[in-house]
Amino acid sequence: MTNLAAILMVLVLLVVTIGISFYTRRFTRTSVDFYLAGRKIGFFTNASAICGDYFSAASFLGVAAAVYASGLDGVWYGTGFGAAFVPVVLFLASPLRRFGEYTIPDFLYARFGNKDLARIIGIIMVQLISLFYLAPQMYGAGTTWQVLVGAGIFGLDPYTTGVVVVVVVMAFYVAMGGMKGTTWNQMIQFWVLFTAMALVVAGGFLNGFSYPTHLKEVSKDVLKNTKTMTVKEATTPDPKTGVAPIDAAKASMSKDSYEAALKIVKEGKPDDKVVLVLNQKNKLHPERPMKFNEPGHRYTWFDQFSMVLALVLGTSGLPHIMNRYYTNPSGKAARLTTVWVLVFVGTFYIMAAIAGVAGRYFLSEAFLAGKIDPTGIAVDGLLIKTDQLMPLLGKYFFGQFGLGYVVAGAFAAMWSTIGGLLMASAASWGHDLYEQYINPNAPEWKKVAVGKTAVVLMALLSLIIGIAIPYYGLDKAYPSLIAMMVTWAFSVSASAFVPTLILGMWWKRITFRGALAGMTLGGFGAVFFIFMNILKETKMVDPASFWGYLGSLTFPVAITVPVGIVAIVLVSLLDKNVPHNVEEIWMRIHGTAKERRERALGLIS
Amino acid sequence: MADRREVEFVDTPEEVDRAYRAQLKLAATYGIVFFVSVLLIPFLSGSAEWWYGKPIWGGFTLNYLVVAILFHVFYVILAYFFVKQANALEDKLLGGEEEVRKND
Known part of the structure; x- marks a missing residue:
């Protein structure tokens, strides 16, 4: 799918990114400038940059694809x-900002009695x-380059080329632009990916999309998806049903497609690949046929809970997201920033669900x-690859321009997230x-130089x-x-x-040992x-063994978060x-005198 | 002469403690509403056929309508009202002492 429009738009984005980093290099002379952009980022800019940080390829390409493949579970x-x-x-937003450090480890050190071990953990x-x-x-980065650009450079394959290009761009722009450059870039990249999603959704409505009608249309039959497998896998009977996938596919594929697949199975070698279309099963209600508008394609009942808990709780501890809260000028600005973030993310995911349908x-x-040639694609x-x-x-609704803009959106999503992660890690x-x-006692220039070196090393x-x-x-x-x-x-x-941060902000009796127990048990x-x-x-342990049983937990949060909370509370009470200095800390976290003073002096609005 | 503004902007421990307790109550109340709502969705998805299995508007089941649209609107409104109340609480409970000093 090598495409000139796509390559051109990605190049434009690249030039803008490098231009911003070059311009903002002058704002990285001190470490507070390099890591926190001088703590002067306004709420709208910061909300856009947080969304840029947050929306990775998993959100931009992955959520609409998950809806397409799984319906309601997506x-x-x-x-x-x-x-x-x-x-x-x-x-967290306001207390974390008011505590006023640089990073989460900084917070842990200062909150729990200046203990080095807290910072090191x-x-x-x-x-x-x-x-x-x-x-x-x-x-x-590798797979997107492979699919959307399709060519390698310097003798590298397309996947490796994608990884190398993204790493080099990231290392350059984060190291040069610091937090200020990263913030501006993330803001622009967020609006590129947001408008790319809006473009696709607008294309749908311009072509007569009606949410209730088309949702009904795609939900009328049993959900079907493609599955790529080897000939050996296609002919191996399912241990539960005793039916091999190639036999099951006879009822779910068109006559022509089934005969083509059957020919590969009969004439091919065991490792040859064949694409089958199969009726999907309902993991939540096995007695019901799997429909697009019902739950159960991806998650069992336990996973319906633990997946959402992982996402809802996990964001509050993501270092590249939470570090951004230190760049707000005040606690109130941090709260307002988050409301804007919620407006942006809510709108984005409503649109992603529409794109899937x-x-x-x-x-x-x-x-x-026959409006799109399905060869090798569907x-x-x-779709074979969702x-x-x-x-x-993008291409179907708006031709080459649409394709190019969506590709630019995909790269914007990856760059902005990787930029934030490199910054947090550095x-x-x-x-x-x-x-x-x-x-x-390092001088400022040396601190900044070390930060930039850390960016490059993490990129490598x-x-x-x-x-x-x-x-x-x-x-x-x-898969x-x-x-x-x-x-x-x-x-x-x-x-x-998350348990340590929230209890650290809101429970005075938490102790250093309690926090350590919670972080260690929960995190490790x-x-x-x-x-x-x-x-x-990866079959390195036998799935039927005790260790295999321990490995069957896909999302451990429903167990590890309660364990962390109980550990913190019990150990702290004992x-x-x-x-x-807990009273002094409380004044810092929950008081506003410093901000009122700064507001009166005109330092913050 | 000392800068008057430096002296005026102070929080007393009593004020901060009052503000902390009020903010904790507010955040916990909103937190309970939020987490009960979040966990209610998968609970109903696994247990109530009227929720996940009966289309109510075109292809929309109640489950789909809530998860795809209404829940996003709900949490934005929830956050907006929380921020409004949290900011108002801060303004009300903190900074009272400095007003007294200004009147001195």
Whole structure:
């Protein structure tokens, strides 16, 4: 799908990004400028930048694709992302800003009696969360380049080229522009991806889309999806039903498509690939046929709860999101910023759900009517790779311009999130580690230089991870790898930080040992369950063994967050050793004198 | 001569404690409403056929309508009213002492 319009629009975005970074390099002379943009970002700009940080490829390409593939469960996934800023505004936005540090580890250190161990655990967790979040962005960069640009450079394959290009651009613009440049870039990138989503939705309505009517249309039959599998897999009977997929597909595929698939199965080798269209099963209500407008395609009942808890709680501990709250001028501005964020994310996910339904209807019709050549893209009107939904809809509604704009939106989503993650990770290495422990008396130029070096080193680590994912076969083990890995990052974040942050702001009796117990049990507990899940899915442990049983928990939050909360409360009550300066901390978090003074002096509005 | 504004802007521990308790009550109330609503959705999705299995408007089941549109509107409104009340509480409960000093 190599496309000149797409390449041109991505290049324009790239030039704007580099231009902004070049211009804002003058605003990175001190570490408060480099990491926090001087704490002078207004609420509208900050809300846009937070959304840029938040909307990754998983949101821009993945949510509409999830709706397309799963119907209501895909919508539920997007709703979890959208509602996630409510706990932020209720419990954290204003107190975190008023505490007035640089990073989450800084907060942990100062809140729990200036304990170095609290900061160090915080640094470890920030790096783990950043890596869990960077990994799917890198994979998204590689696959998006592979699908949408389709060509490699310097002898590299398209996937590796995508990873390398994104890492180089990111390292350059974050290191040069610091938080100010990153903020401006994220704001622009957010509006590019937001308007790209709006363009697709507008295309639907201009072509006669009616939400209730077309939802009814796509929900009238049993939900069908394509599945790519090897000939061996297609001919292996399901242990529960005793029916092989190729036999099951006879009832769900058109005659021509089925005969073509059957020919591959009969004549092909065991490892040859074949695409089947299969009726989908309902995991929530197995007795009911799976319909687009009913729940149960992706999640069991337990997962319906734990997935949404992972997203709703996890956002409050994401370092690249929460660090942005320190850039607000005041606690009130932090609250107002979050309301704008909620307006933007709510609108975005309403549109993403519409795009999913519109795609199911319009693309199917277009493939079957021959308006789009389905060769290699779709079988029986259904997409083989659902991540192609958004660009294909853009192209179908608005031609080459639509395709180009959506591709630019996809790259904007990846760049803005990776930029924020690199910034958060660099702040943790540079500010939390170097400035506090290695060279506390470093001059400003040196602190900034270390921050920039940290950005480049984290970018290189991301490059290695991006290349390692297909090398270790993780993309084969998880069909929806991007969505899955993002949810892992949310799970670690929710389990490691959220109970400690919320109780740290609102419960005076929390102690250092209590916080440590909560972060350790919750955070490392979540990491443990995720790794067991990876080992189980990559068949490194026997799924039927005890370890395989431990790995069956896809989203550990429903267990690890309560464990973290109980640990904090119990250990704190037994310990009773609250920090001696807790009253002073309370004045800082819940008082407003400093802000009133700054407002009177005209320093903030 | 000392800068008058430096002296005037203070919070007393009693004021901050009052504001903290009021804010905690407000945040907890909104938090309970939010989390009950969030958890009610999957609960009904797994248990109530009238919620997930009966179309009420074209293809919309109640479940689909709430998750795809209404819940987004609900949480934005919830956050807006929370912020309005939280800001008003702060203005009301903090800064009272400095008013007394200004009148001195």
